[in-house]
Amino acid sequence: MEKAEGRTAGEPGQTESSLCLRIRPMSLADLPTVLEIEKECFPAPWSERIFRDVLDLDYYHFLTAILDGEVAGYCGYIRSFETADIANIAVRGSLRRSGIGEKLLRKLMDDGYRAGVERFSLEVRASNAPAIALYEKLGYRQEGLRRGYYENPREDALILWTPERSDT
Numbered sequence: 001m002e003k004a005e006g007r008t009a010g011e012p013g014q015t016e017s018s019l020c021l022r023i024r025p026m027s028l029a030d031l032p033t034v035l036e037i038e039k040e041c042f043p044a045p046w047s048e049r050i051f052r053d054v055l056d057l058d059y060y061h062f063l064t065a066i067l068d069g070e071v072a073g074y075c076g077y078i079r080s081f082e083t084a085d086i087a088n089i090a091v092r093g094s095l096r097r098s099g100i101g102e103k104l105l106r107k108l109m110d111d112g113y114r115a116g117v118e119r120f121s122l123e124v125r126a127s128n129a130p131a132i133a134l135y136e137k138l139g140y141r142q143e144g145l146r147r148g149y150y151e152n153p154r155e156d157a158l159i160l161w162t163p164e165r166s167d168t
């Protein structure tokens, strides 16, 4: 268990030190809250069916962040041989900027590296400054652009990659 640094205490009697963040594999029981956060974050949210399907497939790996017993965020990748694509990452709006997204992504990448992934890639909306800043902090760099990749609103996708492991 680790504390979500920087989050302020909420309920009366609740202190910073009592706010505990745990990151563990996503389970079916997480899905109701995961779907809420998914709808809050994305114009084309994944359905429950998609999450149920990916949780059954061993080339997907999904993690959930639990803060004080509640789902606070999640992320996951799809693996193809020595590379893995970050499929999604999201943190509940009210809990952002407290280190949860970074901890999730670091743990996800650590798991991947341990399982033999050599490089991670992802697509991100060109205007998504918070996500781009997070990815760059963790070493991702732009290597490509897909014009008009996203809809609602239509927007380009930046294609980011981590360096080759030998470069790090």
Ligand SMILES: CC(C)(COP(=O)(O)OP(=O)(O)OC[C@H]1O[C@@H](n2cnc3c(N)ncnc32)[C@H](O)[C@@H]1OP(=O)(O)O)[C@@H](O)C(=O)NCCC(=O)NCCS
Pocket (backbone or CB within 6 Å): 041, 088, 089, 090, 091, 092, 095, 096, 097, 098, 099, 100, 101, 102, 103, 123, 124, 125, 128, 129, 130, 131, 133, 134, 135, 137
């Ligand atoms: C992207 C997202 C997951 C980040 O989660 P978070 O928990 O708020 O991020 P963290 O608090 O862990 O921040 C880690 C780093 O990310 C960057 N960052 C995060 N939010 C930022 C913001 N609003 N502005 C600038 N940089 C930001 C910073 O580099 C930060 O490091 P710092 O605290 O040392 O400055 C969150 O904003 C989110 O859920 N967005 C909606 C869903 C989404 O767009 N997902 C990405 C799809 S590609």
